[in-house]
Amino acid sequence: MLEFEWLFNQGALEINPICAPHATTFSAVQTNELEDATEFIQQDSVVLTIAIAFANREDELVDYLAHLASAGAVAVGIGTGLIFSSAPDAAIKAAQELGIGLFEVPRQISFISIVSAVHQEQSRRNDIAQRRLLSAQEQLTHTATRGNLRELLHEAAYLIDVELSIINEHDDAVVSTAPPTKLQYFSSYEMTAHGERQHTLKVDSDHPITAEDRSLIRHCAGLADMLLARPLELRQARNELNSFALRLSLGLPDTTSPSQMLPTTLDFPRDKEGFTRPVAVLADDTRSLERSKLALDANLEKRGQFLYTAQLDAVSFTVLFRGDAELKEILDLFGGSLRRLRVAIGKRIHSTELSSEHVEELVARARPLPLGDYLSPRSQTMPWLNSEAVRAALASRRRETINVLRTIDAERNTELARTLSVYLRKGGQLKQTAEALNIHRHTARNRIAHIQQLCEIDLSEPTVFAELLFAIVQDSETASN
Incomplete structure (x- = not known):
């Protein structure tokens, strides 16, 4: 958008303002000589015309300006010296009543020179805005590399002059730059969903949100999304720690690479009552077993949960789930790999009571199963x-x-x-x-x-x-x- 003040201050264009428009800015300049050009008029535009269709019909300019205003024009420039020597009184009166701008363009000034001047100024401002946007994006990216989500949001809020907040799927604020406010302008951006986790970046502003602002906000949302998501490297490391800790807790030997820094406590996947659910998984070959473990990890990651496993031997492992996990929920996590497995799902047990005996019992129950079958806690022996x-x-x-x-x-x-x-x-x-x-x-x-x-x-x-x-x-x- 350009300001009328800028347009009228372009001395080389020799524009003579007659009626000040109610609007302070305009989006484009276009020429028109049709009596009814409603379908061609752009919103918030300035229309240039010599009014050739209204020669000897000056009074009809009232309706002409009215239909231009209703179509979205905010000002009209009349070229003088050909059809009219000056802006007709009827046009001046109509412009005042309609609240649209009216100015004269002398004969020696071509309409194309006005259109060109406006286009060049818009291009110049767009270039400046793009450079400013790129600089701001680089600044936000640099801030995000420090890994501080709150610092990133405050930096973005300062650059755009808005209030920002990230809320979760329960509408609870994860981080915010200010207490909840109800400013005049509002927007929101849905961030990438991670299984059951969904975050939204909310924007509150006391001024209109420009296209450049929205681009920077989207960039900020993308950076925040990466900070909220668990990186793959961190996830793999956490899974390995969980596996080591589970082995230690159950007293199982380490058949891979023993470490001197194994954790002495385990962050069990517990429900709110402190219960966990052990599951034994057996396969006929190592490839099928590894595929099942990858499927488990991928599906748990979508839910924002970690994988807790301990390898028992080359073709079996035990895995822990929350005590309140349903049978179907557990089986669904294996996906298509289930058809190549034997699975025994144990009863809910308090995490402090879990031992290797529970795992050995589940393995014994799973071993005689056909591939693709499973046993649940309700399965009974006879x-x-x-x-x-x-x-x-x-x-x-x-x-x-x-x-x-x-x-x-x-x-x-x-x-x-x-x-x-x-x-x-x-x-x-x-x-x-x-x-x-x-x-x-x-x-x-x-x-x-x-x-x-x-x-x-x-x-x-x-x-x-x-x-x-x-x-x-x-x-x-x-x-x-």
Whole structure:
């Protein structure tokens, strides 16, 4: 925006002001000779015209100026010496009533010279603003390198002359340059979401917020975002410390690189009652295990949480979660890597009571599971399955179904035996079975139908379903011994 004072002070343009505009600034200068140019008039513009369409129709200039004002023009410059020797009285009266500016442009001054002068001044000011913005951005970046979020916000507030504050997803102020205020102008910028963490940079000002101000505020928001986010290097270091501390707490040997500076206390992931939940994770190979650990860390990072693990051996580790973590929440954190794991989720236990015995028990429970399956605290063992009569009956059922499916799987590279196992353990729920196997629900339904046809069984019959479930459980326990 340029000031009318600047325009009228350009002596080379020889502009003769007649009516002062209500507005103090304008955005552009344009020429127009149409009687109705509403669709072409820019907001807050100055219109230059010789009014050729109104020769001998001076009185109609009243309506012409009115439609220019309604279209957004804030001033009109009439070129004199061609159609009118001076600004017509009707135009002067209309401009006074409408509150728009009116000035004369003598014949020897071309309209293009006015347009060019305005364009050059706007370019000059834009260059100055850009240099000022770049300098301010560099200043904020330098401040941010010191790692002090409060100092960054105060520096930005000083440069823009506004009040700034960062609030979290609960509308609590994380840092602010002043107490809560209700100034005339307000804006806000949503910062990058980190899982459940969401921050917003709020701006309060007693003056309009310019485009340069907004650019600097966005730059400040980006820098603040980096200071609020946990850097990858810090996160990896913290995860390693958590792992070392967990090993120390459980009395596990360090199979990697022992350190002389292991922490003696552990920042357990506790709920508000002080409870944690241990989980044992087993895989068939180290690559699957590492992928699961990476998936866990990535998903926890989205929630603003750290990873607490201790490697047990090459293909197993234990991990801790908050005591109030739900079963589905824990399983979801493994993502697609779950299908290559055996997972045993322990009961809530007070962090001061956690020991290696709890971990060993979970590992023992997880080991007989098929890949992609898990045990929860609600899973129960059934000692009566070990009676000779029951074992014989279930072994017969197993040979007729499970062993048949395993043979077919080996020949055709299918997963019918695993599908049946998961389906039985999920209580015959197709949706849960499909989710556990990471397949479509229709695929799971087709597999179950194919299994019933191959084995000549009816899984809708409760006794058949129960017998097969017990056979699966017994098979898992036998494999672990």
